[in-house]
Amino acid sequence: MGKTFYGVELPNPLMLGTAQYPSPAILEEAFRASGAGVATVSLRREGAGGAGQTFWQMIADLDVLVLPNTAGCHTVKEAVTTAHMAREVFDTKWIKLELIGHTDSLQPDVFQLVEAARILSEDGFEVFPYTTEDLIVGERLLEAGCEVLMPWGAPIGSGRGLNNIYALRAMRAEFPDVPLVVDAGIGLPSHAAAAMELGFDAVLLNTAVARAGDPVAMAKAMMAAVEAGQMGFDADPIEARDMAEASTPVIGKAFLS
Amino acid sequence: MKIVLNGEAREVAATDLAGLLAECGFSGRVATSLNEEFVPAGLRAGQALADGDRVEVVAPMQGG
DSSP, X not given: OOOOBTTBOOSSSEEEEOSSOSOHHXXXXXXHHHOOOEEEEEEEEOOTTOHHHHHHHHHHHHTOEEEEBOTTOOSHHHHHHHHXXXXXXXXXXXXXXXXXXXXXXXXXXXXXXXXXXXXXXHTTOEEEEEEOXXXXXXXXXXXXXXXXXXXXXXXXXXXXXXXXXHHHHHHHHHOTTSOBEEESOOOSHHXXXXXXXXTOSEEXXXXXXXXXXXXXXXXXXXXXXXXHHHHHHHXXXXXXXXXXXXXXXXXXOOOOO | OEEEETTEEEEOOXXXXXXXXXXXXXXXXXXEEETTEEEOGGGSTTOBOOTTOXXXXXXXXXXX
């Protein structure tokens, strides 16, 4: 059955971002209609009008698990400081650790990621590292104290789906007992279903829903997809083969030629 | 004194971090840093400010 995330069992395998929606009302409806159980959030400079407080109230009213991120951080120090601020503001030990290494692809800087993960884990954080599909990096993150790994499907916001399905499958095989989340790159429900069919434990996505023409409908579609993919994986699918294998029995067929 | 608050130069009367938040009207869920170091809420009252200090005040925001 489903693995726990630092002891917490998720109600379903969809983690949904809260950015880029056409309006707060649509964001709220996307969560309510889909039933997503985890919301990713961030920290930004507070303005005079207290916009952050209004946003926080809406998230609190959704009654979901909150996963703050360190989006936009490029150094260990910056990420660690942001994590401390997030822990205080959101009152959670969970932190989605993002350490960006490349401007165009937003590829994680895995060297700094491992270092920051170690510092934060030692400080009592429960780290959800946004990483690549590299197995050795995954191993180092686990050694650093992470109990969850979140490899990218494709670059953030690209909607390309699972760029390296071979490596993701290898990751699943290498870390059978670790909760694995495909984080980023999902564009279509079929991408999300494919991740779950690999045996991943959850999918984290944002842009695919928030930027869809109908975000509420897409949120529901994504939930249906991750649940279908998970059921399919649990049902032990057949192996693919190159040639046909008749499904209709040959025995008893009438002789007609 | 002159400080930099969320990237903008400001002239303020407050002498510590807690006073600065009150003076500038921040309330609710915010976190603070002083010269790129996190300052927990419980330590803001005793955290003296000096000319040229850089203060960041952050709050919950949408994120992916």
